[in-house]
Amino acid sequence: MTKEERLKKRHRAEKRFRFYGLSSIVVALLFVIILVNNIFSKGSSAFMKTVINVEVFFDPELIEIKNGATEDEILSADFFDITIETLLKSYPTKNIDEEDGLIDLFTTDAEIEIKKAFLDNNNLIGKKINLEITASDDIDQLHKGNYPRDLPEDRRRISNFQLEIYDNFVESNKIDKNFNNYFFNNGDSRDPELAGIGGALVGSFYSILICLLLAFPVAVLASIYLEEFAPKNKITDFIEININNLAAVPSIVYGLLALQILLATIQLPRSTPLVAGITLALMTLPRIIIPCRASLKAVPPSIREGALAVGASKFQSVFHHVVPLALPGTLSGTIIGLAQALGETAPLILIGMVAFVVDIPSTPVDPSSSLPVQVYLWSESAERGFVEKTSATIMMLLSFLIVMNILAVYLRQKFEKRWN
Amino acid sequence: MSDIKIKSKNLNVYYGDKQALFDVNLDLNEKEVTALIGPSGCGKSTFIRCINRMNDVIDICKVTGNIEIDGIEINDSNLDVVSLRERVGMVFQKPNPFPKSIYDNISYGPKIHGKGETKNELDEIVEKSLKKAALWEEVKDRLNEPGTGLSGGQQQRLCIARAISVNPEVILMDEPCSALDPIATAKIEELIDELKKTYTIVIVTHSMAQAVRVSQKTGFFHLGKIIEVGKTEKIFKNPDNKMTQDYITGRFG
Amino acid sequence: MNFVLIFLITIFSLSLFFYGRSKTKSISVENNIKLNALPKFYGYYLVLWCSIPALVFLLVWSLFEPVIIKTIIIETAANQGAIFNDTNEANLIYEKIKAIHLGTYFGDIDSILKESAISYAKFINLFTNSKIVLIFGIIIASVIYSLKKIKNNNKAREDVETILKGLLFVSSLIAILTTLGIIFSLLFESIKFFSVINIFDYLFGTSWSPQKAFVRDASAITADEYEELKDAFGFIPLIAGTSFIAFIAMLVAVPIGLFSGIYMAEYASMKVRRVSKPIIEILAGIPTVVYGFFAALTVGPFFRQLGESFGLTVSSESALAAGLIMGIMIIPYVSSLSDDVINSVPQSLRDGSYAVGATKSETIKQVVIPAALPGIIGSVLLAVSRAIGETMIVVMAAGLAANLTINPLDSTTTITTQIVMILVGDQEFDSPKTQSAFALGLTLFIATLILNFIAQRAVKKYREKYD
């Protein structure tokens, strides 16, 4: 090989190496884009729901209450007959099968929606109103274009007759898309069109709140001790080793800890945000302590000396001067820790948060779900409608995480400015 | 009188907005030792790093003007720095052996340049380089031990051997003795005297005595400008410039 | 009840703060004494004395009350002639008694249950009352004690600080308590498990199918039954599956992560670095359940279709899909750490290499990486420990059946998947199946601990070398 050839070869190797590096970064970035795009394209439709416009006639024959009935009377009244009548009138049917097919186009909660409309305007007996009733999951998915209607009939959940009605509704402009209030207000449900993340949102909120209330003070106090007061001895070393190791223990192990100690021994109530919050706090604690200590360490010793020089006690110098200066960094670390806790799933599954909970929890000791667990639960469901619900839940989860991370970065930047 | 090996013309160097060298014109003779002296921060290192284009490594560094080696412009974006550095070796202020064995430290350069095809050839190069760097006797029995385990002076000679191993024409030395004790320094100075038979050497030094001992020509830098150049004897006995006079007599400030 | 008590203690303590402060102020004014500490420290002093003992007592009491009541109730029920063969049945009866007490039990109530429910109510009452009485006793005692101490004490600040320092110390002990809690809870069930299943049969058994394990009476297992049990709890397929998926993940994460780290440390301009580093780190911030969803719903089916078009049978829960996605999740762990490690290799080594005419990539490959190797290995080990402890991706995208396979298109299961599968839903208490989840947890805990220990050692050694 001549000298020139050799040099050329070396330069080619250089270019190749550089290319590998660049492509690795591109691959990683590309994956972020693919993932986000995949989730958003699947999930954005879940924020809207399909509704069918029907005419409701509150026939006095079919209902036992009068105008001016009390709220309790209306709530306990039976609107079943009116509902069936209304739905059947929306399209001509020939036999009982077709009737069933027609009714199946609407949500199973149609009766409740009609009752609610009546309640909102309590003098409708004998009157007709136009009402938008939520469509069933199948029609919802069909209308959003997620349903393959060109399959043969025996492999479809929607019959030819139902398709015919649907097409007719579309032509006569009876079908519309509205904001999906159920998705935000409802708890879990077996029917995708009724399922919502209300319960999971509240459950996650309580869990994270408890996690914050427990982990933040303990982490700050522990960091202050280790950074400012701890003598250099075996116990301190041991505590440090413990913290470093705990930060790397797989989260599922914390689930086992919670199962054995919190549920089996102390007998706290299963499936509740209380237990979830404590578990997450234990898990998050070391992950907060590490950045807390770093930000305490970053406060220059001159600040401490300055305070001591004017006669402050060690305690006063730490609590009046050092801690306030380290606070933004501490908060930023805490928020990052909480963001991780918010996305944590495995330990919550072990403490029973996978239970099917319809009601929205009103206290932290009610059974509940949480956002990531809801993602897990719905992703296991077969119904097509849950795919978009799952993706939309992920979108919500990711938005919270983004907001939290931006907040953390903002705090940290503000913090860094001070020492330059 | 020997031929001119390296010639710089109107060399200007900037680190970002800050100019570090101003219109430096300097000729360096072949197979001779040129010493560069001057207070710290005056641009000596910056200058010699231009000769093997080590400043390319620093993002913010911009070089304008010309440097010729054997009449060929090297401050040219088309020039291949890899082959330039093969011809112009460098020894740094702090010994920086690689965390590898002594043998691998020396054979690294020849290997990447394809100079030793066989093990025998490599062995030969290693032995020759170490001998030239006056280190062979001390390390010949432990060529497989890490280079970082040697003493400071030995490490610096190892670095010199590493520079020699690719058979360069020029060797740049940036304060090669500043981290060494007097005995190690004396050894390196002896070595430089020997090496100038084969190589053109540029040495930056803080010690006037060292400049007098090893060099034939001396250049005095101040604030990024070359103030005076000439035969070492003349510079130290009878400088033309008042500033040079003050600097070499230690009255600088 | 407890919340009310905590509330009362807080209110009481706060009012003592103002009392203590004004009292000391007036004393010092009246008698013209110069106090050694600011009056507010006397306030703090009282607050601490009033609240801490009472709160600690409340906590300890609440921890032990349920256990004690349970033991007493089960004991009395047994004395009255209730029959139960094992702790499971005892637990069931206890739950029934509790439900009767709360009025949420709708089954048949026999006389024993009724009696027990009455005595349960009695005990609850007794415990609650004594708790309240004791707490108030403690508060009064500590307040009297502290008031007395205040009178002839002028070092309130030092005392407050000593107590607070104790509080700081206790906070930092929580880390040790957590570790102990983990070890205790894992060992407790694992020991029970290993008293039934020989530890060597567990470690070296080649078949894992806990759903087959059914034990009528754990205290008397016949040799035949044991043969079957042994086959249900063989760890080898799980460690094989876990390592296999982790291996695939590392095949993705190490090259991509290492090359990205190198590129960012050695080639990228400040601008590129500032943008791409946080974006890559997003990958570590995405909850793993999201990856699991993506792997199970998009990547798995995609691979199956791709395989079909090549005439291959690909399981939709293939090890490949789970491993690939896990690898992508792990990229930032490798890239950030190796970026840091490479950045801390001293520039003088690179200069030395450039000076003999090496190209940048030669310098990186032959000088920088060998110098950074211990740190890089450390970061890879940390990534491995992350991979084997990862749960959601494998629960959602890997299989449930423990196949011993090295075909990446086949499905395999992992340690974490099995823990979740065993513990999700209804658990039979005291069955080897439930206990096996804790044995798996213990194994996982020890494995990650060892990996982390080695990794942290390697990184630390490396840092010491160049700092």
Ligand SMILES: Nc1ncnc2c1ncn2[C@@H]1O[C@H](COP(=O)(O)OP(=O)(O)O)[C@@H](O)[C@H]1O
């Ligand atoms: N990497 C760099 N970035 C910015 N400025 C530099 C850098 N290296 C050197 N300088 C500046 O250039 C001037 C000359 O430096 P140098 O050549 O190292 O001086 P000497 O070697 O004579 O002590 C100094 O003012 C120094 O601050």
Ligand SMILES: [Mg+2]
């Ligand atoms: Mg210099």
